[in-house]
Amino acid sequence: MTLYSILFYILAAVILASTAMAITRRDMVHAVIYLVVSFFGSALLFYLLGAPLLAALEIIIYAGAIMVLFLFIVMMIRIRPSAGRLLSRVQLLPAIVMSGLYVVVGAFMVTGDTAGRGDFQPAVAAPETLGQYVFQQHWVTVEIASLLLLVALVGAMIIGGKSPPESHPPVEEKS
Amino acid sequence: MIAWLVGFIVLIVKIAVVLGTLLFIAAYLVWVERKLLGRLQVRLGPNRAGKFGLLQPIADSLKMLTKEDIVPEAVDRTIFLLAPAVVALTALLMFAVVPFGEDITLGGRPIPLVISDINVALLFIFAMSSLGVYGVALGGWASNSKYSLLGGIRGAAQMISYELSIGLSLVPVVMLAGSFSLVDIVAAQARYPYVLVQPVSFIIFFISAMAESKRIPFDLPEAENELGAGFHTEYSGMRFGLFFIGEYVHIQVLGALLAVFFLGGWHGPYLPGPVWLLIKMMAVALVMIWIRGTLPRLRYDQLMAFGWKILVPAALINIVITGAFVLI
Numbered sequence: 496m497t498l499y500s501i502l503f504y505i506l507a508a509v510i511l512a513s514t515a516m517a518i519t520r521r522d523m524v525h526a527v528i529y530l531v532v533s534f535f536g537s538a539l540l541f542y543l544l545g546a547p548l549l550a551a552l553e554i555i556i557y558a559g560a561i562m563v564l565f566l567f568i569v570m571m572i573r574i575r576p577s578a579g580r581l582l583s584r585v586q587l588l589p590a591i592v593m594s595g596l597y598v599v600v601g602a603f604m605v606t607g608d609t610a611g612r613g614d615f616q617p618a619v620a621a622p623e624t625l626g627q628y629v630f631q632q633h634w635v636t637v638e639i640a641s642l643l644l645l646v647a648l649v650g651a652m653i654i655g656g657k658s659p660p661e662s663h664p665p666v667e668e669k670s
Numbered sequence: 671m672i673a674w675l676v677g678f679i680v681l682i683v684k685i686a687v688v689l690g691t692l693l694f695i696a697a698y699l700v701w702v703e704r705k706l707l708g709r710l711q712v713r714l715g716p717n718r719a720g721k722f723g724l725l726q727p728i729a730d731s732l733k734m735l736t737k738e739d740i741v742p743e744a745v746d747r748t749i750f751l752l753a754p755a756v757v758a759l760t761a762l763l764m765f766a767v768v769p770f771g772e773d774i775t776l777g778g779r780p781i782p783l784v785i786s787d788i789n790v791a792l793l794f795i796f797a798m799s800s801l802g803v804y805g806v807a808l809g810g811w812a813s814n815s816k817y818s819l820l821g822g823i824r825g826a827a828q829m830i831s832y833e834l835s836i837g838l839s840l841v842p843v844v845m846l847a848g849s850f851s852l853v854d855i856v857a858a859q860a861r862y863p864y865v866l867v868q869p870v871s872f873i874i875f876f877i878s879a880m881a882e883s884k885r886i887p888f889d890l891p892e893a894e895n896e897l898g899a900g901f902h903t904e905y906s907g908m909r910f911g912l913f914f915i916g917e918y919v920h921i922q923v924l925g926a927l928l929a930v931f932f933l934g935g936w937h938g939p940y941l942p943g944p945v946w947l948l949i950k951m952m953a954v955a956l957v958m959i960w961i962r963g964t965l966p967r968l969r970y971d972q973l974m975a976f977g978w979k980i981l982v983p984a985a986l987i988n989i990v991i992t993g994a995f996v997l998i
Contacts, residue, residue: 524811528749531804551793559800560830563807567826570811570819621789622850 510536523569534558548622684785696918697727703959710963737907746812753809754909757916760802764923767791769853771936771943792850803829810901821900825891831977832881838985839874842992843931856935863934870988872932874981879924887965925951
C-alpha cells in the first residue's frame with residue numbers, strides 16, 4: 496500500500512459515507528451539505544489521479560454553483576422535513592435492484608481485470624494538455640454538449656419568461 | 671530527507687508570516703476604514719484608545735474574544751457554529767496561491783515567494799470564492815430568523831450572479847498570459863500591467879469583486895436598515911468576529927488579486943516585490959473604503975439587472991474582441 500492508495504481509500508470512504516448520508520437525511524439543507532462534502536471528496540480524488548483541472552472544475556461547477564442553486568431553492572421554498580417513511584416500497588425496490596446489479600458488475604470487473612491490481616500510479620495532466628486533447632480529439636462531443644445546454648437555456652427562458660398577454664388564447668368561459 | 675525537512679520548515683514559516691500579516695492588516699484595516707469613513711463624514715473616528723485611536727483594533731478584538739458566545743435556542747447548532755469559519759477560511763485560503771515577490775536565495779536554495787504555485791491557481795481562487803457562499807447562505811439559514819434567512823438568500827443569489835462576471839472578466843487575462851498560474855500571470859506582466867490592454871476587464875472585475883465582498887453599494891445581504899445586519903444578526907462574540915475577519919481578509923485578497931491580474935503583481939521600480947504588492951493592495955482597499963463612503967446601496971432588482979444585463983454581456987464581448995486580437 497502506497498501513500499496514494501491509503502489516501503484513495505480514505506477519500507472513497509468519505510465519498511460513500513457522505514453520499515449515503517445525503518440520500519437518507521430528512522432535512523433538505525443537511526442533505527445538500529452532505530452532497531457538497533461528497534463532491535469535495537470526488538474533486539480530491541481527481542486531484543489524486545493527477546487531474547487538478549478537473550478537480551477545480553468539479554468544485555467550481557458542482558460544489559460551488561449547482562449545489563448553491565439547490566441550497567438557494569431549498570432555503571427559499573422552506574420544505575418541512577417529512578415525518579413518514581423515508582423511502583416508500585415503490586422507490587426502494589428499483590434502488591435495491593440497481594445497486595445489486597452494480598455490485599455484481601463491480602465484482603466481475605475487479606476479479607476479471609488484472610490491470611487494476613498494481614500499485615496506484617498518479618499521472619499529471621496539465622490544463623493545456625487536457626484542453627488540447629478535449630478540443631482536438633473530442634470537439635464534436637463538446638459541441639453537442641454545448642448545443643444541448645443552449646437548447647436547455649432557451650427552453651428555460653421560454654418556460655420561465657413572462658409571456659406576452661396576446662399569445663394566450665382567450666379562456667373560454669363556462670356557461 | 672534533510673532537504674525535504676528544510677522545505678517543510680520553509681513552507682511553515684511562509685504560511686505563518688502570510689497568515690500573521692493578513693490578520694494583522696485585517697485588524698488595522700478596520701481602524702483605517704473607521705478613521706477614513708469618519709473623515710469622509712466630517713467626524714473624527716475612533717480617537718480614545720491610544721494615540722489617534724491606534725489601539726482600537728486591539729481593544730475590539732479583546733472585547734470580541736471575551737464576550738459570551740451566545741447560541742440562540744432555535745438555531746441548527748452544528749451549521750450555526752461552523753458557518754463563520756467557512757467564511758474566514760475560504761477568504762484566507764485564497765491567499766495561498768498569490769505570489770508576493772521574486773524568488774529569493776537563502777543558503778544556496780531558491781525560495782519562491784508564494785505558498786503554493788499550482789497550475790490551476792486561478793481556478794482554485796474561483797473554487798474558494800464559490801465555497802465562501804456557503805458560509806453566508808448557511809449562516810443565514812441556520813440562524814432560524816426571518817432577517818437572517820433573507821440576508822442569506824440575498825447573499826447566495828448575489829454571489830452566484832457576480833461570480834459569473836468575475837470568471838468571464840478573467841478569461842482575457844488567461845488568454846494573454848497563456849496560463850492559469852498566478853506566478854506566470856505576474857511574470858507575463860513584467861513589461862506592462864494588463865490594466866493598460868484590458869481596461870474593460872479591469873473595471874468588470876473590480877465591480878464584481880466588490881459585489882463578492884458584500885460591501886456598499888452591494889451590501890444587500892447585511893443591509894442594516896432593512897434586515898438588521900442580515901445573515902449575521904444572530905451571531906455574537908468571536909463568531910461575529912470571524913465574519914468580520916472574513917470580510918476584511920477578503921478585501922485584502924481582492925486587492926492582491928486585482929494587483930496580480932491587472933496591476934502587474936509585485937513588479938515595480940526601486941522597492942522590493944512584497945512592498946509593491948502591499949502598496950497596491952492598500953491602494954485598492956482605500957478606494958473600496960472611499961466608494962463605501964460615497965455611494966448609496968443598490969436595490970435588489972438593480973443589483974441583479976446590473977450583473978446579468980450589463981456586466982456579463984460586456985465581459986462576453988470583451989472576450990470575443992480579445993480572442994480576435996490574440997489570433998491576429
